[in-house]
Structures are given as C-alpha cells and as structure tokens.
Amino acid sequence: MKKNTLYIALLAISGLLIACNPTPDITNNMLDSGQISYAITDSLQKHLVSEYLSNPTSLQKNTPVIIAAHGYTATTFEWDELRHYADSAKTFYVSQVLLGGHGRSYAEFKKATWEDWQSSIKDEYIKLSNLGFTKIYLAGSSTGGPLVINLVKTNFFANYTKPKGIFLVDPIIVSSNKTLTMVGLLGPVLGYTTVELSTGEAGKWYIYRPQETLKQLMSLINITRLDLEKGITLPDNLYVKVYKSKTDDVADPISALLIYKGLKYDWSLYKNIDVELVDSKIHVFTRLSGREGVTDHDRTLQHNTFKEMETKMKQ
Amino acid sequence: MRKLGFVIFIALTYCFQAIAQITSSDELGVGLRFQKTEQLYWENGVGLDYTSDLLLHKHIHLKMSYATSRIGSAMIGNALKQDNYLIGADWRFRPQKDFQIFAGLNTGFFHADMESSAFDVLPHNSMLFSLETGLFYKFKFIPMATNLSVGYNLINGDGVSKPGTLFPVYYQLSVFYYIGKK
Numbered sequence: 001m002k003k004n005t006l007y008i009a010l011l012a013i014s015g016l017l018i019a020c021n022p023t024p025d026i027t028n029n030m031l032d033s034g035q036i037s038y039a040i041t042d043s044l045q046k047h048l049v050s051e052y053l054s055n056p057t058s059l060q061k062n063t064p065v066i067i068a069a070h071g072y073t074a075t076t077f078e079w080d081e082l083r084h085y086a087d088s089a090k091t092f093y094v095s096q097v098l099l100g101g102h103g104r105s106y107a108e109f110k111k112a113t114w115e116d117w118q119s120s121i122k123d124e125y126i127k128l129s130n131l132g133f134t135k136i137y138l139a140g141s142s143t144g145g146p147l148v149i150n151l152v153k154t155n156f157f158a159n160y161t162k163p164k165g166i167f168l169v170d171p172i173i174v175s176s177n178k179t180l181t182m183v184g185l186l187g188p189v190l191g192y193t194t195v196e197l198s199t200g201e202a203g204k205w206y207i208y209r210p211q212e213t214l215k216q217l218m219s220l221i222n223i224t225r226l227d228l229e230k231g232i233t234l235p236d237n238l239y240v241k242v243y244k245s246k247t248d249d250v251a252d253p254i255s256a257l258l259i260y261k262g263l264k265y266d267w268s269l270y271k272n273i274d275v276e277l278v279d280s281k282i283h284v285f286t287r288l289s290g291r292e293g294v295t296d297h298d299r300t301l302q303h304n305t306f307k308e309m310e311t312k313m314k315q
Numbered sequence: 316m317r318k319l320g321f322v323i324f325i326a327l328t329y330c331f332q333a334i335a336q337i338t339s340s341d342e343l344g345v346g347l348r349f350q351k352t353e354q355l356y357w358e359n360g361v362g363l364d365y366t367s368d369l370l371l372h373k374h375i376h377l378k379m380s381y382a383t384s385r386i387g388s389a390m391i392g393n394a395l396k397q398d399n400y401l402i403g404a405d406w407r408f409r410p411q412k413d414f415q416i417f418a419g420l421n422t423g424f425f426h427a428d429m430e431s432s433a434f435d436v437l438p439h440n441s442m443l444f445s446l447e448t449g450l451f452y453k454f455k456f457i458p459m460a461t462n463l464s465v466g467y468n469l470i471n472g473d474g475v476s477k478p479g480t481l482f483p484v485y486y487q488l489s490v491f492y493y494i495g496k497k
Contacts, residue, residue, distance in 0.1 A: 174479050176472065176473055176474025176475070178472055178473075179483075181354040181355075181482055182484060218354065228393060229388065229392035230392055230393075231392070246436060247474065249474045250474065252474040253474060254395075254427075254472070254478070255479070256434070257395070257429065257430075257431075257434045257437070258393075260431070260434075277433070277437070
C-alpha cells in the first residue's frame with residue numbers, strides 16, 4: 001500500500017512538472033518568434049559604430065564614442081533616444097550593441113548565457129580600440145550595468161585603449177522582485193514568465209522569459225554583488241556615474257548603494273564614484289519612447305542626463 | 316527605530332528571565348544563531364528559547380533573536396550592515412522527544428544602515444513577519460540543543476517602500492545551552 005502511494009505521488013509530481021513547464025504561445029508579431037530580428041546585418045550596420053565608421057578619420061577617432069548596452073530581454077531600441085541626441089549634438093557617437101541571445105528568438109535567448117550576453121560588448125570594444133578610437137565610454141542600462149562592472153572586475157580593458165568613463169542607468173544588482181532569488185527552486189516548475197508590453201514596446205522586447213535566462217540573470221547579479229562586496233578597484237582616471245531612479249520596481253534602488261560601496265578608487269585619491277538618485281519611478285528613465293503616460297518631468301530628466309553625459313565627455 | 320528595537324529586545328530578555336524563575340518546569344536556552352539569507356548575506360547573532368509546562372506541556376516555545384550582518388558578511392567586505400530583531404513562537408511536535416519538528420511565526424524589526432546620508436531617502440526600516448519550520452535536536456548527556464530551520468519573510472523588499480536587502484528566504488542554525496539543567 002505504501003509503495004503504491006509512493007508511485008502515485010511520484011507520478012503526480014512528474015505530471016505537475018510537465019504541466020507547469022509548457023512551451024509559450026508565440027505569434028509572428030512577437031520578438032520571441034524570430035520573425036523580427038535585430039541581429040541581421042542591416043541592423044548591426046545601423047547601430048554599431050565599428051560598422052558604420054569602419055574606416056574612421058583622425059577627427060572621428062578623437063571624437064568620444066559610447067558603447068551602450070541595453071538590459072535583459074531588451075534590444076538596441078533602449079538606447080535609441082541617446083543615439084538621436086548624439087546625432088543632433090554631433091559631439092559624440094553612440095554604438096548600440098545588441099547583447100548576445102537578445103533581439104533574435106525565444107530559442108536563441110533560452111540557450112544563451114550571461115557571458116554570451118556580454119560578448120557583444122567585448123567585441124565592439126575590441127573593434128573600436130583596434131580602429132583607433134581614443135575616447136571610449138561605456139553605458140549600461142539595467143542588466144547592462146552588471147555586465148559592464150564585470151568587465152572592470154575582470155580587467156578586460158588591460159590590452160586595449162583604456163575607457164574614459166562609465167555611465168550606469170538603473171543598474172540591477174538587487175532585483176526588486178525578490179522571487180528571482182528563488183528561481184533555482186521555482187524555475188523548473190514555472191518554465192518561463194511573461195511580461196506585458198505597451199503597443200510602443202511590442203516587437204522590441206521579448207515577452208517570454210525562459211527560466212534558464214532568469215537563472216543566468218540571477219547568477220550575473222549575484223556574482224556582481226559578491227565582487228562588489230569584496231571591492232573592485234577602479235583605475236585612477238576612469239570616471240563612473242550611476243543614475244538610479246528612487247523608485248524602481250525592476251532594479252531595486254539599493255543597487256546604487258551597493259555599487260557606491262563596492263566600486264572604489266585607491267584610497268589615496270580621496271574620491272568616490274558619482275551617484276545620483278533620480279526623482280523618477282521609471283526603470284531605465286532614459287528610455288521614454290514606447291512608454292505610456294510620459295510626463296514633462298520625465299522628458300526633462302532624460303534630457304538633463306544626456307546633456308550631463310555629453311558635457312562629461314567634452315572634458 | 317533601531318534604538319526602539321534594541322530596547323524591546325532587552326525588555327523581553329528580562330521578561331524571559333523573570334518567567335524562568337517562576338516555575339521549576341521552565342526551560343530557558345541561550346545560544347548563538349547563524350543565519351544565511353538565500354542569495355544574500357550571512358547574518359549571525361544570539362537567541363533565546365523558552366518553554367514551560369504551562370505552555371501546553373511544552374508544545375509552545377517562545378523565542379527571540381538578534382542577527383546582524385555586522386558579525387557576518389559585513390565583517391570582511393562591503394556588505395550592508397543590517398540588523399534583524401525577532402520574537403516568535405513555535406509549535407513543537409513530539410515535545411518530549413529528543414528529536415522534534417517545529418513550525419512557527421516570527422515578527423520583529425529590520426534595519427539597514429545606509430552609511431551615507433545621500434542614501435537615507437531609500438527605505439531602510441521595516442517590520443518583520445516570517446514563517447519558519449525546521450528540526451530541533453536535544454542532546455542526551457549535555458544541556459544543549461540545536462535547531463536547523465528555513466524561514467520565509469512575508470514582508471520583503473520591493474524597490475518601492477521596503478528595504479532592498481530584506482530578502483524572502485533564509486536558513487538558520489541555532490545552538491542553545493539550557494540554563495539550570497544538567
């Protein structure tokens with residue numbers, strides 16, 4: 001009797017796991033479908049400075065260029081507005097990298113690791129360095145933040161042109177949704193999670209988040225948090241500024257404090273990185289396009305941030 | 316708020332001591348608590364465990380603890396300094412046995428030290444409310460016991476109004492010495 005009960009229990013658990021781990025219902029108008037790819041040559045040539053300035057002049061080589069990395073499930077669209085600002089200002093370039101596994105399809109996303117996500121930032125950095133660009137900056141929004149911090153931690157820049165500065169917008173070191181900390185346990189049961197997109201965001205973000213990628217995200221932010229706990233020493237002349245919305249239901253604002261405590265210059269310099277807690281409730285407040293209910297205050301914040309980044313790069 | 320939590324902790328300590336002096340069936344354990352939050356810090360501290368025949372023949376245990384990252388992850392790194400003041404009650408199954416199973420409720424106060432005034436605008440205090448279950452083992456020949464449990468904070472950080480480093484799942488190991496027992 002006891003043996004039968006055990007078998008029934010095992011069958012029920014197996015059934016539950018299978019039933020709770022279905023394949024998402026993907027339609028062709030979703031980025032997840034693979035029908036709308038940001039990884040095609042045309043798109044890369046439009047977004048990467050190394051592609052559209054593959055033979056730079058001396059003037060272009062000495063113009064600041066920002067490699068802008070977007071967040072988890074996003075695409076280059078997240079930094080389009082900074083690109084538009086730069087195109088108008090004509091004082092700097094923006095190279096919008098598409099993170100590995102992103103902007104392709106659900107299947108491609110599902111199998112990508114966070115190191116794959118990061119690889120496109122590295123590739124573009126190496127290309128720009130080899131092309132002779134002298135003033136390279138990095139910008140990371142949300143998950144782009146820990147990906148960039150990891151490059152500093154691992155001393156990636158040692159053999160290339162040294163970066164001049166790093167701008168982080170709503171970097172995620174701690175998730176606001178604490179259920180993410182249980183993804184190891186709940187992930188196999190859930191299979192994937194879903195987000196709702198506005199009409200303006202549709203086709204630019206993945207809707208479905210496979211549990212494998214949520215585990216990768218948790219792994220990345222946990223590694224980065226531990227690195228920050230141990231302390232990451234910054235090169236003397238590397239400028240770092242963190243912009244963090246005071247209220248953010250995606251990247252917990254405490255992330256800013258953890259970065260502030262963990263990214264340090266040599267003590268003899270008596271200086272810290274710059275952190276600004278921004279009066280906003282928007283996650284990645286520099287991306288307003290496609291959002292609903294954007295206010296004048298939001299537009300002012302965005303403009304002031306871009307202006308400050310531009311000013312810093314002129315110095 | 317932090318001072319208030321400390322005052323409550325001290326006051327309850329005296330209450331437990333006073334109760335322990337009333338009847339001979341009382342059991343008062345004092346000990347160490349080692350706590351690891353899932354995907355976050357080690358927070359260690361001290362704890363008390365009290366029961367009596369008056370508490371449904373020792374089915375109910377009252378407890379209190381203080382755990383902090385100050386003697387955990389923050390000792391050797393840049394982890395935030397944060398404090399957990401907890402009081403609670405457990406229901407013990409098989410209370411007369413050496414090996415027991417328990418489940419309980421805790422409440423208390425959480426405080427995270429922002430260290431720089433620039434970050435004081437972020438939420439850093441919160442009430443605690445958690446569920447906990449685990450195993451308890453009473454050693455045979457010495458007046459000591461240990462318990463191992465897993466807890467779930469029903470109140471946890473949300474990026475809006477709760478401290479960001481208040482995470483949901485934690486594991487704890489406590490070791491108690493029972494005063495006056497042989």
